[in-house]
Amino acid sequence: MSPWQFFLGHRAEILEATTTHLTLVAISMAIATAIALPLGMLIVHRPTLRTIALGVASVFQTIPSLALFGFLIPIPFIGGIGRRTAVVALVLYALLPILRNTYVGLTGIDTAVLQAAEAMGMKDAQILWRVRLPLALPVILAGIRTATVITIGVATIAAAIGAGGLGTFIFRGVAMVSDAVILAGAIPAALLAIAADFLLAALERRLRVA
């Protein structure tokens, strides 16, 4: 059977796996951003917490993805087989790029601008919300983009612990020694990553002022 025939024959199934995949990525990215963005803002003025947060996030990033899934399975409440464990792993994976870029974006602002803001009597919160964050936004978004692309990739492996998604086809295809089945998962996954990268890059360009 050619990949194309397989693709046409299993349209509904592939579409469903794509939806599952995207949901997995969206949930993980939402949680990761909700954690890493405020944390990134918090560590700007707290050097000790910064070292710890960036250190821990890099450790998670360093662990091979399949191993990370493996580590999580025996842990009660967050572990086990299924989608919940996958989301936890994906969140841990996505933390570092968002956290690091938030921190770098917030601190990499022209000192003259920050000094002017302070000298004109802006309060710390006003400087953060009106100056630092808007100016850091393109950099933060670049972090979210990197994290999204990583998450789309790692989410294919989440199929190994029963989270579903496009990885299901890849693993099944490997087991069946069928290129067609592998490609039915691999091609949509690759396209998703490329599309996400492209869209977020376009958004980033729009936000960059100078």
Add this chain to the structure above:
Amino acid sequence: MHQNSVRGARAKYDGLSRKVKVSIEMNAKTVALAEATILFKDVTYSVNGNATHPIIDCISLEIHAGETLVLLGRSGSGKTTLLRLINRLLLPEKGEVRVQGRSTAQWDPIRLRRGIGYVIQEGGLFPHFTVAQNIGLVPNLEKWDASRIARRVDELLNLVGLDPREFSARHPHELSGGQRQRVGVARALAADPPILLMDEPFGALDPVTRAELQREFSSLTHRLGKTIVFVTHDLREALLLASRIVLLQSGRVVASAKPQLFLQIDHPEVEAFAACLGTFHGSGTARDAVPGVST
């Protein structure tokens, strides 16, 4: 010691006569001030408590209403630090800085800074704000209503020689260096603060634009009647703009005089600065090269 007190007394006298004039001009608006607008009292400041090499070494200085005081000095002489002590970006380690009769340590920093305009090199404009938003920043923080801010922005753009219709909606990166600096001045003046601090505002401009802005700014200061503290390492600029020049060296005041008298001061650092005038501007004596000295 004796010389210092004579100088101090003379400065005080100059300041007093000027203050009387200013308060007549501004009549009811300014209640005659009991003391100098800005007063440094034995101020010492050093980084990380490094007491052996203070950046500011026990400086006492009075700055009076309506004065354009130029702080002149080499890099590292402490002039920018002195400026930052005024709007409480820094607090003195010893002594106190009094602004409008109150120690900066007692001022609410936000209130203090909103009453002091601040202009720095390259303007320090917010790159994500339009020109109008940049200028309207402090009025906006002070919660003026939108139409009043818009009127004020137009007024200020005209004041600094930029057409509001052409420039209001632009972003800083769409301006030339000179235009950015004009916007920086307009932004500092937005809420009509009585005090203006300027840290080498024209330092990054090409010589022609710089001379243009210096001339315009000089005439602007006369009309505005603000108390201005202006930091520069350029003696020509100091002579052109100042009503009084204070020369700093290693965190101390080594000379203080009206521009007309400054070059006559017998001090090696004054001579060092004066010597640069001659070498930089080729022919003629230092005095010839200086605009405004003869007036």
